[in-house]
Amino acid sequence: MGNSRVTLKDLAKELNLSPSTISRAISGHPAISDATRKLVQQKADELGFTPNSIASSFRKKKTQSIGIIVPKIDIHFHSLVISGIEEYAYSKGYNVTIFQSKDSFEREKEITRILQNRMVEGIIICLSNETKSYAHFKKFAKLGVPVIFYDRVPTNFNANKIVINDYESAFKATEHLIQQGCSRIAHIAGNQSTHIFKDRLEGYKTALKKYKLPIDPSLILETKNLTYEEGAECAKKMLALPELPDGLFCSNDYTAISAIQVFQKAHIKVPEQIAVVGFSNYPISRVIEPNLTTINDRAFQMGQAAASLLIRQIDDTDSFVEFETITLKTDLVVRASSMRKENIPNT
Amino acid sequence: MGNSRVTLKDLAKELNLSPSTISRAISGHPAISDATRKLVQQKADELGFTPNSIASSFRKKKTQSIGIIVPKIDIHFHSLVISGIEEYAYSKGYNVTIFQSKDSFEREKEITRILQNRMVEGIIICLSNETKSYAHFKKFAKLGVPVIFYDRVPTNFNANKIVINDYESAFKATEHLIQQGCSRIAHIAGNQSTHIFKDRLEGYKTALKKYKLPIDPSLILETKNLTYEEGAECAKKMLALPELPDGLFCSNDYTAISAIQVFQKAHIKVPEQIAVVGFSNYPISRVIEPNLTTINDRAFQMGQAAASLLIRQIDDTDSFVEFETITLKTDLVVRASSMRKENIPNT
DNA sequence: CTGAAAGCGCTTACAG
DNA sequence: CTGAAAGCGCTTACAG
Numbered sequence: 221m222g223n224s225r226v227t228l229k230d231l232a233k234e235l236n237l238s239p240s241t242i243s244r245a246i247s248g249h250p251a252i253s254d255a256t257r258k259l260v261q262q263k264a265d266e267l268g269f270t271p272n273s274i275a276s277s278f279r280k281k282k283t284q285s286i287g288i289i290v291p292k293i294d295i296h297f298h299s300l301v302i303s304g305i306e307e308y309a310y311s312k313g314y315n316v317t318i319f320q321s322k323d324s325f326e327r328e329k330e331i332t333r334i335l336q337n338r339m340v341e342g343i344i345i346c347l348s349n350e351t352k353s354y355a356h357f358k359k360f361a362k363l364g365v366p367v368i369f370y371d372r373v374p375t376n377f378n379a380n381k382i383v384i385n386d387y388e389s390a391f392k393a394t395e396h397l398i399q400q401g402c403s404r405i406a407h408i409a410g411n412q413s414t415h416i417f418k419d420r421l422e423g424y425k426t427a428l429k430k431y432k433l434p435i436d437p438s439l440i441l442e443t444k445n446l447t448y449e450e451g452a453e454c455a456k457k458m459l460a461l462p463e464l465p466d467g468l469f470c471s472n473d474y475t476a477i478s479a480i481q482v483f484q485k486a487h488i489k490v491p492e493q494i495a496v497v498g499f500s501n502y503p504i505s506r507v508i509e510p511n512l513t514t515i516n517d518r519a520f521q522m523g524q525a526a527a528s529l530l531i532r533q534i535d536d537t538d539s540f541v542e543f544e545t546i547t548l549k550t551d552l553v554v555r556a557s558s559m560r561k562e563n564i565p566n567t
Numbered sequence: 568m569g570n571s572r573v574t575l576k577d578l579a580k581e582l583n584l585s586p587s588t589i590s591r592a593i594s595g596h597p598a599i600s601d602a603t604r605k606l607v608q609q610k611a612d613e614l615g616f617t618p619n620s621i622a623s624s625f626r627k628k629k630t631q632s633i634g635i636i637v638p639k640i641d642i643h644f645h646s647l648v649i650s651g652i653e654e655y656a657y658s659k660g661y662n663v664t665i666f667q668s669k670d671s672f673e674r675e676k677e678i679t680r681i682l683q684n685r686m687v688e689g690i691i692i693c694l695s696n697e698t699k700s701y702a703h704f705k706k707f708a709k710l711g712v713p714v715i716f717y718d719r720v721p722t723n724f725n726a727n728k729i730v731i732n733d734y735e736s737a738f739k740a741t742e743h744l745i746q747q748g749c750s751r752i753a754h755i756a757g758n759q760s761t762h763i764f765k766d767r768l769e770g771y772k773t774a775l776k777k778y779k780l781p782i783d784p785s786l787i788l789e790t791k792n793l794t795y796e797e798g799a800e801c802a803k804k805m806l807a808l809p810e811l812p813d814g815l816f817c818s819n820d821y822t823a824i825s826a827i828q829v830f831q832k833a834h835i836k837v838p839e840q841i842a843v844v845g846f847s848n849y850p851i852s853r854v855i856e857p858n859l860t861t862i863n864d865r866a867f868q869m870g871q872a873a874a875s876l877l878i879r880q881i882d883d884t885d886s887f888v889e890f891e892t893i894t895l896k897t898d899l900v901v902r903a904s905s906m907r908k909e910n911i912p913n914t
Numbered sequence: 915c916t917g918a919a920a921g922c923g924c925t926t927a928c929a930g
Numbered sequence: 931c932t933g934a935a936a937g938c939g940c941t942t943a944c945a946g
Contacts, residue, residue, distance in 0.1 A: 223708070225923090227922095228923065228924065228925095229923075229924095237932080238923080238932065238933045238934075238935090239923090239924080239925090239933090240926080240932070240933060241931085242936080243924065243925060244926095247925090251931055251932080252931070252932085253931060253932090256931080268706070270684050271684060271923090271924080272686065272924070273684040273685050273686070273924095274621065274625050274630060274685065274922095274924095275625055275922075275924040275925090275938095276626045276922085276923080277621055277924095278621050278622055278922090278924075278938060279924045279926090279937085279938055280924085280926095280938085281938075282923095285664070289724065291655060292650065293646050293649050293650040294646040294649075294650040296646070299640050299641040299646035300641045301666065302640050303639065304639060306666065306667050307667065308664060309921090310666065314665075315662065315664050315685065316664065316665055317664045317665075318663055318665050319657065319662075319663075320657070322934085333617065334662070335575040336866050337617050337618060337619065338620055338621070338662065339619065339620070339621050359615070441939090448853075448854070469928075477854060478854075481854075481856060481919070504850075504851050505796075507795070507824060507825075507828075507851060507854075509831075518690055520641070533609065548772060572939095574938095574940085575940065575941095576940095585917045586917090586939090586940080586941090587916070587919095587942080588915085588916055588917070590939095591915095591916085592943090595942090598916080599915070600915060600916090603915080603916085618939090618940080618941095619938095621938095621939085622938075622939035622941090623939080623940055623941075624937090624940095625922060625923075625924090626922055626941050627922085627942095628922075708943095779935090808944075835935085
């Protein structure tokens with residue numbers, strides 16, 4: 221079947237004009253007369269000409285495409301970020317090519333090679349949880365290809381980063397529990413080798429200190445992956461304590477929800493006997509009964525911010541800025557799971 | 568900063584070999600001696616040469632990339648499909664470029680133009696809900712670029728499709744409720760202008776007919792978008808009926824879950840007084856209490872199947888097959904929300 | 915086993 | 931306002 225695309229040359233021949241003129245007419249060069257432009261446009265439509273952007277990319281060394289690496293696309297947080305990136309990039313004429321590292325360091329390295337070959341103009345990445353070395357990103361600095369890290373970002377490595385203030389957010393969440401009258405507040409923590417979960421634990425501790433509450437190690441439960449199942453295990457451990465905590469701050473929503481369900485099955489009332497706060501504001505937090513108080517981590521906005529910073533850096537080739545870190549605001553979304561006093565929930 | 572990539576020519580000059588030989592050595596052409604191959608590989612590593620795949624794509628007219636169009640990336644179903652596509656495509660050396668139509672027909676058309684210009688080798692798409700005409704896909708047939716539709720697929724239009732049997736699945740779900748002893752079974756239906764929701768309604772009706780149960784129009788509640796909020800409204804309408812249904816089959820999980828919550832707030836027991844079945848097997852179905860019986864629609868596998876079919880069609884340029892429709896198996900995942908008799912749930 | 919040459923479809927500096 | 935010419939970095943049919 222006629223795999224034959226119509227090219228600039230074909231158009232030129234048809235119209236007895238030079239390819240240069242056709243090229244300029246199509247791309248809206250100002251030096252082309254209106255008459256010629258119209259003529260060319262008409263013929264292009266007639267013959268079904270559309271510019272071959274691979275040829276154009278090759279010639280101009282501008283691919284108008286950016287690469288995204290995420291651990292897994294179907295994690296809701298990442299799909300929101302990707303959605304934000306795509307939306308912004310599309311509005312600026314950039315395409316988005318997606319890769320999953322599957323949390324494999326080797327695969328992440330391989331993907332950076334592919335992205336280099338593909339000549340993407342910039343990269344947005346959430347590191348795999350295996351990644352401890354960042355040498356595979358150094359080549360992009362040499363090539364002038366900006367890289368933006370989000371969520372799981374490198375430590376001890378200069379780079380562009382989009383983050384939220386995990387420490388502050390955790391502080392806010394814990395402080396809220398204290399203000400609701402809780403004094404024995406437990407924490408379900410994420411893997412402490414990941415700095416965002418470390419920061420959340422720190423924020424929790426700082427809030428306790430500020431309000432002169434003791435830090436009780438038996439109330440701090442570290443998990444590997446903050447899974448639904450791990451949340452349930454942690455809740456059971458709390459039930460086995462000599463005295464039940466009266467508040468619980470969890471490093472994500474899954475563990476918060478499974479903990480609530482374990483408590484409820486043990487006929488412990490949430491929030492009356494134990495008030496619970498999660499982290500991320502997943503859709504599920506508005507489904508669980510009672511609705512979950514949680515931190516809105518602005519995943520969609522994070523994607524938009526990452527794309528915006530990236531494209532700004534692609535365009536400003538001779539800026540003096542080497543690296544930028546953008547910290548996004550978070551909100552505490554107060555719902556029923558933590559409401560022990562007469563407040564008005566904000567969602 | 569030295570934006571200078573090392574090229575084939577540079578390598579050739581360094582080694583006093585022709586660019587042809589370098590090209591063949593790098594791409595593993597069999598006619599190259601081992602000695603030369605090693606020499607070239609070594610020098611390539613030394614100079615940090617990596618092939619420019621844009622140049623290669625341009626020359627070979629093979630971009631090794633496929634385009635995906637989804638209504639919205641952060642809908643869990645689509646993110647699972649995309650994940651399946653990326654996984655399969657990556658294993659075959661294809662890259663995946665993603666676009667969101669945002670359920671806009673105009674944007675969908677615009678995206679197909681971009682994909683044509685970008686010379687993707689194939690396209691996987693879930694149609695926007697505004698799309699009624701498929702003329703914008705015809706150009707790809709002429710160009711020999713295969714297009715695979717999934718989920719929301721065209722009707723009355725010959726095309727490659729990956730689908731599940733919505734009719735059968737709905738039949739299975741409804742039959743299960745009947746076997747659990749329900750005889751007044753309601754249905755929360757999706758928009759009847761979308762064929763998959765029409766099929767689900769048909770499957771429901773057929774099951775009732777088969778078991779000689781009456782079809783009661785007051786028990787069939789159509790929604791616009793099957794949202795959580797619409798599910799709650801429908802449940803309230805059921806509560807207002809002279810007699811409550813004893814079974815409920817919903818066209819998705821969100822409506823099923825909100826209905827369950829409305830029932831529970833009205834002190835109606837699920838499944839004892841009303842047994843509920845959803846559709847999609849979203850993660851949330853294992854969180855709600857009681858856990859939701861639902862149809863596993865195999866979104867990840869749908870993505871893999873779409874990518875596999877697409878790449879098969881890209882490779883088989885001279886096959887006699889014009890179009891293919893693949894129907895995937897679905898499972899009824901039986902959980903507590905529908906268990907009125909002593910069965911063993913399968914998850 | 916290796917090389918010389920042509921060309922993929924554009925863009926752009928230079929010239930008029 | 932328009933054109934001739936060179937070239938982006940590869941690949942491949944042809945030749946030896």
